[in-house]
Amino acid sequence: MSTARENSGTRLLVPSLMVIALVVAAVASLGAPLITTVATTFHVSLNSAQWTLTIALLAGAVSTPILGRLGAGPYRRATILGTLAVVVVGSALTVLPLPFAWLLVGRAGQGVGLGLTALMMGVARDHLPEERSAPTIAQISVVSIMGVGVGYPVAGLLSEVGGVRAAYGLGLFITTIAFLAAWRSIPAAPEGRSAHVDTTGALLLAGGLFLALYLAGERSLWSRHLAVAVVLAVVAAVLLAVWTVTGLRGKAPLIDLKALRHPAVAGANLAMFVGAIGMYVLFTLITRYAQTPHSAGYGFGLSTFVAGLVLIPFSVLGFVGGKLTPPMLKRIDAPFLLAGSAVVIVGGFVLFAAARSNPVDLLLAMSVLGFGVGSFSAAMPGVILAVTPKSETSSAMSFNYITRSVGYSLGSALGGLVLSAGTDTGHLFPNDSAYTTAALVGIGAMAITTGASLVLARKRSPQAAPVAAPTAAPAAAPAGSPSRSGQ
Structure with a gap:
């Protein structure tokens, strides 16, 4: 990479981090103002249409820890670009004239992007001087929440003017911009990093979170099928408990x-x-x-x-x-x-x-x-x-x-x-x-x-000192070697 491109990438890094955090939050929130419109457009119940929001939150909650671990390793840039590519494809599925089930698939793809916010913070902390990284991280946290307020009125206007597909078209447009911004400015992770994804832990956490958030969103299940809801709640608690125990005992937890x-x-x-x-x-x-x-x-x-x-x-x-x-x-x-x-x-x-x-x-x-x-x-x-x-x-x-x-x-x-x-x-x-x-x-x-x-x-x-990074075998790492994530 040339020096000119490095300087350009550094100059664009902070705006790009902000744009990505804002876009993934705004796109995930698009489901909220469109629930009624989706119900009438696709001839489904309001409860079914509510899943256009719920499934995005679920996908974000499940993807966040996995992306966080991948982002701690040497393939952080590839992880960010790959995730944004999934968000772009998901956005395209929400725009294409496909059945309702494909809309849910697309919304899940958009929700995966919610896991990128923590990675944006990691990039800022690694590649910006300390006096700039702290305020940048703070602003990333802020725009990830403010994105909800940005996406809601714009989606409502587009929905009233051009229908639900036009509103979701906004998502496709801005996620493409976010992908291009990441491609241009996100640097590679520092050398000496490694990250091992605990597949078993990921499945346990994903299952537990899915059931927990599903039960939180499906209020009718508690009133109409209480026994089923209780059983699912117990299963969720067991999955999360097993994940906790394995995470405490494992050498490379999620x-x-x-x-x-x-x-x-x-x-x-x-x-x-x-x-x-x-x-x-x-x-x-x-x-x-x-x-x-x-x-x-x-x-x-x-x-x-x-x-x-x-x-x-x-x-x-x-x-x-x-x-x-x-x-x-x-x-x-x-x-x-x-x-x-x-x-x-x-x-x-x-x-x-x-x-x-x-x-x-x-x-x-x-x-x-x-x-x-x-x-x-x-x-x-x-x-x-x-x-x-x-x-x-x-x-x-x-x-x-x-x-x-x-x-x-x-x-x-x-x-x-x-x-x-x-x-x-x-x-x-x-x-x-x-x-x-x-x-x-x-x-x-x-x-x-x-x-x-x-x-x-x-x-x-x-004067709190940072918690030491976990290591797979303390005696194996020579003194003065760089910390290794997930080892």
């Missing part, structure tokens, strides 16, 4: 679970898990409330596109919160910023619970939520990476994103359950008071997140 026992890492993942539940509860409450017709006695009856515009303040203020956080991290410990961000999110819940009589109230609540989520997302990597070696960046952050994905799914399910419980028999829409109850549940979740972050701040050492 995820280094021993490192996850570090107080900073464990506390950060707990905060992310509970925080994600709370964040997604409010996110879904506001969007659903905005689209509820006036005939229900509340709501504003907004179209998909106009309701999507409510998310613009979420994205804008989230970006602002993410930009302000890195400078603040130089003065305030990341766990304290996590706690403060959780308190801001609580403020969004309080606003929604107390005032939602006009769309301006929703815009204000969504603005506060966006600022809190942006700050929270930007502070989170600092907590984990402060005790993680460079070679394990992708793997460590991939587990954090698994907890986020599971938390989002549970938050969506929890909000739906509360609203369902507040729906009178024979009525289509829940009572207005059910939204207040759901908001109070979200406040409780964020209160737990705040407490976990404060405990983490007290326990964290002022």
Whole structure:
């Protein structure tokens, strides 16, 4: 590779990392505003159409740890390009005039891209100077969440103008751009890396996560086939338990679970898990409330596109919160910023619970939520990476994103359950008071997140040393040799 191309690649690296993280998040979120349109276009039930969103989240949760381990090895560039190629092919399947089953296959292919966010962080940490890598990683974390707010209104507009295929055509266009950006700018991984993918562990984790997220998304299964749901829940618990035991005993686990026992890492993942539940509860409450017709006695009856515009303040203020956080991290410990961000999110819940009589109230609540989520997302990597070696960046952050994905799914399910419980028999829409109850549940979740972050701040050492990278045989590695991921 020529020097000119190296300089060009370095100059384009940060924008490319941002574009890729933004695109994969936006494309995965395309299912949310299109559920009703998909149901009418393909003549399927709303429950079936809901799978266009669920299957993308499932694919992302399953692919994240595998891509994280592959990204820790010497073939990270090939892994990124190959994954983006899968996303592009999946996007093409959503555009082609094929049956509904192929649409689900395409959405699964798009969801695989969610596992790339942790790899983008690994690339930034390896190839940028320290003073640039930390804020870049923070911004990658932020744009991966802000992508939801970007994709929702645009998809809604395209759906209203040109139908569901036009909306998915946006996904094909931007994923192709992301692939070309990666091809041009993503460098090879540093020498001395190796990564072994634990196939058995990958299958156990994939099976356990699939069942857990499936049960979280299929609320009707619990009411109509309780015995089946309980059996599947037990199977999921057994698969995840076996994965945990084998991961702790294995020499090259899919995820280094021993490192996850570090107080900073464990506390950060707990905060992310509970925080994600709370964040997604409010996110879904506001969007659903905005689209509820006036005939229900509340709501504003907004179209998909106009309701999507409510998310613009979420994205804008989230970006602002993410930009302000890195400078603040130089003065305030990341766990304290996590706690403060959780308190801001609580403020969004309080606003929604107390005032939602006009769309301006929703815009204000969504603005506060966006600022809190942006700050929270930007502070989170600092907590984990402060005790993680460079070679394990992708793997460590991939587990954090698994907890986020599971938390989002549970938050969506929890909000739906509360609203369902507040729906009178024979009525289509829940009572207005059910939204207040759901908001109070979200406040409780964020209160737990705040407490976990404060405990983490007290326990964290002022000069925490990175957790040592696992080795297959400590005596076999000569002194001074480079760390080897997954060995």
